[in-house]
Amino acid sequence: MSDEKYRKAARTIVKAGLIPFPINDTMIELLKLLIDEEHLPFVMAFRKKSSQTMEQLKLSSKMSENEIEMHVKKLTKKGFIFNQPSSKEVMVYRLMPLFMVGVFEYTFMKKLEISEENEKLAMLFAKLFDELRNFVQKNYDNIVPIYQNFPPIDRTVPILDKTTTGEELKILINKEISIPEEKVLPTQKVEELINKFEDIAVGHCFCRHHKDILGNPCKTTNIRENCFTFGKSARYTSDHGFARMISKDEALKIIKESEKAGLVHKAFHPHEDIERDETSICNCCECCCATFEMWRKGAISMINSTNYLSYIDEKLCTGCSICINKCPVNAIELNDDNKAERNAEWCIGCGVCAHFCPENAISLLEGMRKVYVPPPKLRN
Numbered sequence: 001m002s003d004e005k006y007r008k009a010a011r012t013i014v015k016a017g018l019i020p021f022p023i024n025d026t027m028i029e030l031l032k033l034l035i036d037e038e039h040l041p042f043v044m045a046f047r048k049k050s051s052q053t054m055e056q057l058k059l060s061s062k063m064s065e066n067e068i069e070m071h072v073k074k075l076t077k078k079g080f081i082f083n084q085p086s087s088k089e090v091m092v093y094r095l096m097p098l099f100m101v102g103v104f105e106y107t108f109m110k111k112l113e114i115s116e117e118n119e120k121l122a123m124l125f126a127k128l129f130d131e132l133r134n135f136v137q138k139n140y141d142n143i144v145p146i147y148q149n150f151p152p153i154d155r156t157v158p159i160l161d162k163t164t165t166g167e168e169l170k171i172l173i174n175k176e177i178s179i180p181e182e183k184v185l186p187t188q189k190v191e192e193l194i195n196k197f198e199d200i201a202v203g204h205c206f207c208r209h210h211k212d213i214l215g216n217p218c219k220t221t222n223i224r225e226n227c228f229t230f231g232k233s234a235r236y237t238s239d240h241g242f243a244r245m246i247s248k249d250e251a252l253k254i255i256k257e258s259e260k261a262g263l264v265h266k267a268f269h270p271h272e273d274i275e276r277d278e279t280s281i282c283n284c285c286e287c288c289c290a291t292f293e294m295w296r297k298g299a300i301s302m303i304n305s306t307n308y309l310s311y312i313d314e315k316l317c318t319g320c321s322i323c324i325n326k327c328p329v330n331a332i333e334l335n336d337d338n339k340a341e342r343n344a345e346w347c348i349g350c351g352v353c354a355h356f357c358p359e360n361a362i363s364l365l366e367g368m369r370k371v372y373v374p375p376p377k378l379r380n
Ligand code: SF4
Pocket: 309, 310, 326, 327, 328, 329, 330, 331, 332, 342, 346, 347, 348, 349, 350, 351, 352, 353, 354
């Protein structure tokens, strides 16, 4: 009976997000570890609507305000409920999914001690991600067309130290990428992005932290505390102990260190709408970032919004392959002339290749576009 209740709650939690996780034994075990059974009826109140006000919740849950507050208090600490006032100053309670963005991110954003329980939690998430891959691969022809209609999940904010907008390159831009003219461009400079916000919080990179607990530490960097939330999200993550408030100066210092390490800035916007102010920014490495990894492993599509595309000057390229090793999405390979060649459809315009190129052979072309790359179809 208890498993059936968890299964029903799991369906509601999966529905609150974008990713089609299978409702299976791993998911139930994970939820049992994270949510006490007494909270399941409250989770079920979000069955029809994942964001509700207190008045709406009283109706959907048939609970009193005190009871609702009790559940909210417990579930916010676990990252299942996001509670912040709307622009009209009405408190809104949102049920969070397990991943992108939800419980996984909040759980590992907080520094966790190495304990049997936390190792089990990390292992169950890893197992669930693998099972998602198996599920997607098995139902590839049904699921991938659904992914195709998703909006961009994240937006690249590039390392801009080698940007070029010269005339010759502008011609190339027009040839290679289409530029929607009427779009309002979101901030492209990470410093400007940080400077927009009064409330900034920093937490642990949940992906690297998750891998640390699994005993598989990052091969790219030792930096851990560089996952930023802004505004409402900063107030939520700091209020519930997932992150800590920091000054702009400290944020800029961490951003600079992350750039030096060649980490990719990925910004997230409310409801994936890039015209609205960012909620958070990640600094991702190729080896640990869960979205890069899950795309490579065949579980999810890579869906990104970017204003840049790398351009490799063949005359300057010596074929050293550094960019090939650094590109987080495997968008570069050596061609028959031993020159680096970039795949325009895969490039998310992060600038990491340009940042590390010892010959200054790579620069970034401008032009807003959506990158969509389906998960690879693996052989069974
Ligand atoms: Fe980034 Fe790779 Fe594109 Fe270079 S080629 S900008 S490293 S995604």
